[in-house]
Amino acid sequence: MILFLIGLFLLIQGFPAFHVAGWSFFTSSGFQTVGKTKHFGVEASLYGTVVVAVIALAVGTPVALLTALFLSEYAPKGLRPYLIACVDLAAAIPSVIYGLWAIFELQPNVVGISGWLARHVAWIPIFKVTTPKVNASLFIAGLVVGIMIVPIVASISREVFSLTPPGEKEGALALGATKAAMIRRVVLPFGRGGMISAVMLGMGRALGETIAVVIILSETFQISPHILQSGGSTVAQLIAIHFGTGGPLGTHALLLAGLVLFAVTLAINLAASAIVSRSRSGAGVDL
Amino acid sequence: MPRRIGTPLRPRDFGLADVGILVASLFSSFLLVWVVFYQLTLLSGGFGFLVCWYGSFLTLYWTVTSQIIDRRVATDRVFSTLVITGASLVVGIVAFIVGWVTWKGATHVRANFFTKDMSHFSPADPHVLNKIGVAHAIVGTVEQVGIAAAIAIPVAVVTAVFLNEVGGRGTRLVRTVVTAMSGLPSIVAGVFIYSILVETSLSHYAGFLASLALFILILPSVTRTTEEVLRIVPGGLREASLALGASEFRTVWSVVLPTARSGMITASLLGIAIAVGETAPLFFTAFGNNNMNPNPLHGAQQALPLVLLDFVRTPQGALVNLAYATAFILLSLVLILFVLARVLGRPRTKKAVWRARLRSLTQRSKTSEIDLPKNVLMMSATSIQKESP
Numbered sequence: 277m278i279l280f281l282i283g284l285f286l287l288i289q290g291f292p293a294f295h296v297a298g299w300s301f302f303t304s305s306g307f308q309t310v311g312k313t314k315h316f317g318v319e320a321s322l323y324g325t326v327v328v329a330v331i332a333l334a335v336g337t338p339v340a341l342l343t344a345l346f347l348s349e350y351a352p353k354g355l356r357p358y359l360i361a362c363v364d365l366a367a368a369i370p371s372v373i374y375g376l377w378a379i380f381e382l383q384p385n386v387v388g389i390s391g392w393l394a395r396h397v398a399w400i401p402i403f404k405v406t407t408p409k410v411n412a413s414l415f416i417a418g419l420v421v422g423i424m425i426v427p428i429v430a431s432i433s434r435e436v437f438s439l440t441p442p443g444e445k446e447g448a449l450a451l452g453a454t455k456a457a458m459i460r461r462v463v464l465p466f467g468r469g470g471m472i473s474a475v476m477l478g479m480g481r482a483l484g485e486t487i488a489v490v491i492i493l494s495e496t497f498q499i500s501p502h503i504l505q506s507g508g509s510t511v512a513q514l515i516a517i518h519f520g521t522g523g524p525l526g527t528h529a530l531l532l533a534g535l536v537l538f539a540v541t542l543a544i545n546l547a548a549s550a551i552v553s554r555s556r557s558g559a560g561v562d563l
Numbered sequence: 564m565p566r567r568i569g570t571p572l573r574p575r576d577f578g579l580a581d582v583g584i585l586v587a588s589l590f591s592s593f594l595l596v597w598v599v600f601y602q603l604t605l606l607s608g609g610f611g612f613l614v615c616w617y618g619s620f621l622t623l624y625w626t627v628t629s630q631i632i633d634r635r636v637a638t639d640r641v642f643s644t645l646v647i648t649g650a651s652l653v654v655g656i657v658a659f660i661v662g663w664v665t666w667k668g669a670t671h672v673r674a675n676f677f678t679k680d681m682s683h684f685s686p687a688d689p690h691v692l693n694k695i696g697v698a699h700a701i702v703g704t705v706e707q708v709g710i711a712a713a714i715a716i717p718v719a720v721v722t723a724v725f726l727n728e729v730g731g732r733g734t735r736l737v738r739t740v741v742t743a744m745s746g747l748p749s750i751v752a753g754v755f756i757y758s759i760l761v762e763t764s765l766s767h768y769a770g771f772l773a774s775l776a777l778f779i780l781i782l783p784s785v786t787r788t789t790e791e792v793l794r795i796v797p798g799g800l801r802e803a804s805l806a807l808g809a810s811e812f813r814t815v816w817s818v819v820l821p822t823a824r825s826g827m828i829t830a831s832l833l834g835i836a837i838a839v840g841e842t843a844p845l846f847f848t849a850f851g852n853n854n855m856n857p858n859p860l861h862g863a864q865q866a867l868p869l870v871l872l873d874f875v876r877t878p879q880g881a882l883v884n885l886a887y888a889t890a891f892i893l894l895s896l897v898l899i900l901f902v903l904a905r906v907l908g909r910p911r912t913k914k915a916v917w918r919a920r921l922r923s924l925t926q927r928s929k930t931s932e933i934d935l936p937k938n939v940l941m942m943s944a945t946s947i948q949k950e951s952p
Contacts, residue, residue: 342649350646359654361905366657368833368901370840372868373890376875377660389611426653454639477746484748486843487868491875512750512843519846534754538747545746549739 316529318511318536320497324414325483325510325537327503331418332425332482337475339422340429347430348437349459360434367427375491378420383492386419387411390504412494414508420488425478432477436470437463469551476548480541486512511537581640584627592620621645661894668891671884676892677701681853681870697889699855700870704896706859707770707849707866708838711777716831719782720820723789728815745783752779753844761847770859772848773866780841781834788833792826793819829908836900840893842868867893 343363351359390413440463448458464471489510495517496507515530515537596616621641628637679696688694722741726734756776760766796819804814820827845851850863851873871893874886 339649339652342646343653346646346650350643351650359650361901362654362657364833365661365898365901366653368836368840368897369657369660370842370868370893370897372840372842372871372875373660373664373894376871376886376890377663379875381659381663389614392611423656426656430653454635456639456642457635459642480746480748484746484750486748486750487872491872512748515750515754516843516846531754531758534751534758538751541746541748541751542743545743546739548746549742 316526318514318533320499321509321511321514321533322536323499324493324508325512325540327414327508328418328421328485328489328510329479329482331415331503332422332485333475333479335419335422336425336478336482337429340426340474340478341433341471343426343430344433344437345459345463347434348440349455349463360431363427363430363434367431371424371485371487372491374420374424375488378416378423378488379491382420383411383416386416390415394504412492412506413504414493415503417489417493417508417510418503420492421482421485424485424488425481428481429474429478432474433467433471436467436474440466473548473551476544476551480544480548483541483544484512484537486516489513490516584631585624588624588627589620592616592623595619595623617648661898664887664890664894668887668889668894671888672891673888676885676888680855680865682855684853692884695885697865697867697870697885697892699852700865700867700889701892702855702857703770703773703849703852703859703864704839704867706857707773707777707845707864708835710771710774710859711781711838712831712835714774715778715782715785715834718778719785719789719830719834720827722782722786723793724815724819726786727790727793728811728819741783741786744779745787747779747783748843749776749780749841750843750846752776753847755779756844757847767861768848768850768863769861770849770856770864770866773845773864774859776844776848777838777841780844781838784837785830785834788830789823789827792823792830795826796822825908829904832900832904832907836897836904839896839900840868842866842872845869867896 347356347359347363390411444462444466445458448462449455453461490513493510493513494507495509495513497509498507511533515533518526519530593616596612596619600612600615621644624644625637625641628640673692673696675693676696676698678698679694680699681695681697683694685691722737726738726741753776756772756779760772760775761768766772800818800822801814804818805811809817845866845868849866849869851869852863852865856862856864867889871886871889874882874889
């Protein structure tokens with residue numbers, strides 16, 4: 277019911293802005309809601325949101341899945357509870373602290389790589405840089421968000437992996453499979469649905485992540501494929517930065533942006549839960 | 564010494580020679596990358612060096628192992644290495660963040676940070692750090708999160724009981740909604756509360772609104788964790804209670820919930836720990852304030868993550884230390900809640916088990932006092948009847 281209400285109210289409150297901007301809300305970028313020329317839209321922000329989420333998934337998913345495998349298959353029994361607690365703790369660390377850490381510790385270390393990529397592999401379009409600086413970029417924002425989604429993806433996948441029927445695992449090992457082969461042939465196929473849903477939940481989180489992005493990314497409204505260069509925008513960041521600055525119309529526009537974000541994440545989450553309920557993961561296992 | 568292919572390898576066969584291969588691969592890949600990285604291409608940056616080193620180490624390790632032993636073994640070992648690195652990376656990052664915040668923040672914490680607010684802040688004052696503090700934010704966070712938890716925990720428990728004990732139609736729908744809600748971006752929750760209460764002039768910014776937004780955020784996670792806990796309550800206990808004639812409500816209230824109590828406490832504390840750190844929904848609801856405002860129902864209120872974000876976004880020399888200190892206070896709050904949740908949720912210690920056994924013993928004797936007489940009377944009556952002829 278709350279979900280329905282959220283959608284309804286955001287729709288009602290965002291409608292005035294839609295009335296002014298029309299469909300150009302989705303095809304233009306910027307945030308100019310006071311003064312004569314009203315010009316606002318979420319195109320660049322949506323693009324930035326997707327880019328950040330994709331980078332976050334590219335960084336976070338492999339690490340998270342490896343961690344989940346370690347926790348469920350490799351970790352020594354005595355160590356396992358502490359490691360699980362550690363991963364859960366990572367999920368509980370406030371995002372503002374991740375942001376603080378990223379801007380003071382992570383960014384200075386990563387800028388070197390960005391610079392190197394920009395100098396040496398600029399012939400790949402996404403690594404090209406046209407701004408003088410390579411900090412405050414979509415890439416670094418994506419990296420931080422990627423670190424933040426690791427615990428979520430890892431803990432869900434671990435739960436799914438640990439539901440693998442022990443008989444099947446032992447059968448594979450008894451037939452002479454190595455541990456890696458056993459994981460590839462038994463654990464991963466069994467946990468596929470759960471893995472996909474974990475990744476999608478992580479993606480939902482990455483799409484909606486606000487604070488770390490606000491801290492890292494310097495806001496510019498441009499759609500450029502050059503992810504290493506300074507500047508960019510995401511929907512959540514747009515809402516957080518411009519809240520209270522654009523007059524009544526601005527507020528409506530932000531609520532509309534919130535509705536867009538809400539719709540996107542809701543669609544992804546529902547798809548994720550549908551995949552889970554259809555997959556074999558966790559089903560047919562009597563404990 | 565090279566093994567002949569075909570010799571069976573036990574899974575735990577990781578002897579001295581294997582350690583030697585591992586160390587040699589690590590060392591030679593380090594040298595290789597060092598030469599290429601610093602001497603030939605004149606690159607710099609510790610992080611890039613590590614990445615290149617790791618990549619070439621894996622390649623080298625796989626090649627050497629497959630030459631000496633077997634390709635499958637090589638794949639297996641490289642995979643294990645990857646898995647172990649992934650996990651240690653996560654643990655390392657967590658330890659790094661916690662250690663970094665503690666190292667930066669703990670030295671800057673002063674007593675007046677806990678007693679003063681930001682109303683006397685003036686950037687020019689050289690002794691400004693002695694006159695300001697985050698007491699207002701601490702009070703705000705405690706009130707907002709407290710109210711949110713007070714609403715969310717009962718609702719979550721009821722929902723979890725519905726999902727797990729009552730069941731019936733609607734379970735599937737509720738579960739889907741809870742799952743979808745758990746992925747709700749925190750900023751959307753804030754915007755939503757803003758749009759129904761502030762935008763429509765029903766209320767102005769207040770700490771209470773922040774509680775409502777936090778309630779929406781922690782409800783699904785607490786519900787899901789509570790449900791998991793309820794699911795592991797043994798079915799035999801429920802059936803025993805029902806068989807004794809207890810109603811369904813009575814069963815849930817006196818058997819299921821007490822059994823799951825420690826797990827439910829863990830779930831609630833974890834939810835609270837997450838709520839403490841949420842920042843995004845507070846922009847639109849608590850709004851932030853430089854003065855102490857202990858009333859959550861009226862007026863803008865500050866909160867720890869919100870004040871920390873302010874410090875980070877307006878970098879003024881004096882405030883950086885305060886920002887680190889605030890981060891430390893916030894993180895330690897989260898850590899305390901987290902550790903508390905773990906300790907309370909742990910399987911019972913010996914002492915607790917002993918105490919529970921004692922309690923069950925005394926209860927058993929009590930029930931026997933109440934229940935026995937009738938039985939005894941009946942028994943004795945029948946036995947008397949039998950014996951009498």
